[in-house]
Amino acid sequence: MNETKRTRVGSAEIASLIRRDIKSGELSPKERLPPERVLAENYQVARGTVREALNKLAEESLVEIRAGSGTYVTFDPSESADNVILSARPLELIDARFALEPHICRLAVLHARPNDLEEMESLLQTMENSVNDPAMFSSADTAFHSVLAETTNNNLLIWIVSQINSVRSQKEWSKMRRVILNPDTINLYNQQHRAIFTAISQREPELAAASMKEHLESARLSLTRSAST
C-alpha cells in the first residue's frame, strides 16, 4: 500500500495535509486559505482534486467555502477546551496527573526556596488537622499540589496544573470526594504528602517523584474502588 509512494496523490492526502495544519494551529481560525488554483499548483495536482479535498474538510466543519471569496478556517482548537475540561473523566485526570506531577516534583527539588517549603509545611499541617473535614482537606490538598507546580517557576506547568485543578472543582467531583475521603484515606494521603515534602526538602528528586507516583497510585485505587461500589 505504502510501497508506491510517488505516483498517486489523491484528494484524501491533500485533505490530510490541510487538516493537520488546521488542527495543529498552523492555520488559525478566520484565516483564508490560498485559492484552489494556487493550492493545486503548490501540491502539483489538478484543481478538481483540491476541490474534493476542501469539500471533505468543509463537511468536517474545519473550513467554510464561500464562492467568489475564498476558503476560510472555521475550526478553533482552543475553543474545544472548555468542553474537554468539563467532560474529563476521573481516570483521564489521574493519568494526566501521573504524567505531570512526578516530574513537577523533580523540578520542585531543583527550584524550591525556603518560603516554598514553608508554604508546603503550612498546608501539610492544615491537612493533618482536617482528618474529619473532607472539604477542608480537599481544598488544602488542591493548594498543596498547586504550590508544588508554582515551585517549578514554570508558568506553562503552573497554568496546566491550574486547568487540571479546575476540573476537580466541578460539581460532580465534590460528590465523589465525599465518598472517597474517609479518615483512613485522609491519613494515608497525609503520610504520602509528608513523604513528598521530605524528599523535596532533602533535595532528592527521584525519591520525590517516586513518592508522588505512590500517592497517585493510591488515588487511582480509591477511584476505581469507589467506582465499583
Next chain:
Amino acid sequence: MNETKRTRVGSAEIASLIRRDIKSGELSPKERLPPERVLAENYQVARGTVREALNKLAEESLVEIRAGSGTYVTFDPSESADNVILSARPLELIDARFALEPHICRLAVLHARPNDLEEMESLLQTMENSVNDPAMFSSADTAFHSVLAETTNNNLLIWIVSQINSVRSQKEWSKMRRVILNPDTINLYNQQHRAIFTAISQREPELAAASMKEHLESARLSLTRSAST
C-alpha cells in the same frame, strides 16, 4: 519572469495581520492605529479593504473605531487566558514536554492500535523525506507528537498537548526553527523518532519513555546551544 500571479491580498489577510499584532501585544491597548488611508498605503490595498478588515476586528471587540478620531486597540492580551501560552519561553516548554511526553509514550504503548502505528509510520516517512525542508519537517514533527497524544485516548492529555503545540506555531518560534533545524539535527531527530516508534510497536513502555527522554534532551541541547550563539 512575472509568472508569479500574486494571490489577492484581501480584507481577511489584513485582518489576520493586525489581529496577530494585537493578540501578541505588539500593539498595546488604547493605542491608536494609523489612519485607514495610511494603512491602505502600507499594505498596498484600497482603503475600502482596510475598512472591511477593521470592521471585522471591531466585531471581535479587538478595536474600537471612532469616526473622525481614529481606531483604537481595546484588547489586552495580559488579561487573556491565552497569555501564558503566548509568552511561554522555550525552556519552559521543554520542561513541560519532559513532564508529559515520556508518560504519554507509556500510555501510547498500552493503547496503540494498528492504524495509530500506520499514521506514525507515514509521518516518520514524511520527516525522513524532509531533511532539507525544515518547514515540512516541523509540521510533520508537530503532527507526530500529536498522534502520540491521541493514541493515549485521553482527551485531557490530547488537549494539553494541543495547547503546547500551539505555542510552537508562534511567530518567534518559526525564526528559531530556521536556526536549529539543519540537516544534521533533522537526521538526529529522525533517528530518535524512529526509536520511539519502534519501542511503541514492540510494546515496551519503559523503552519508549526512555527514547522520548533522550529525544527531549537533544531538543533542549539544541535550544541552549542556539541561545548561546
Next chain:
DNA sequence: CCCAATTGGCTTAGTATTGGATTTAAAAGA
C-alpha cells in the same frame, strides 16, 4: 469660539479574483 485639517463613513462604477460546474482525455486499478 470658530476654522481648517484630519479622520472615519459611505457611495458608485468598473475590474479582478475566486469558487462552481462541465467536458474530454488519460491513467490507474479491479
Next chain:
DNA sequence: TCTTTTAAATCCAATACTAAGCCAATTGGG
C-alpha cells in the same frame, strides 16, 4: 475490458477589490 479517479481546459456566477469623490464627526490651533 470496464470502472473510477485524476488531469486539463473552459465558461459561468458570486464576491471582493480598486479608485475616486464627497460627507460627517472630531480634533486642535488661532
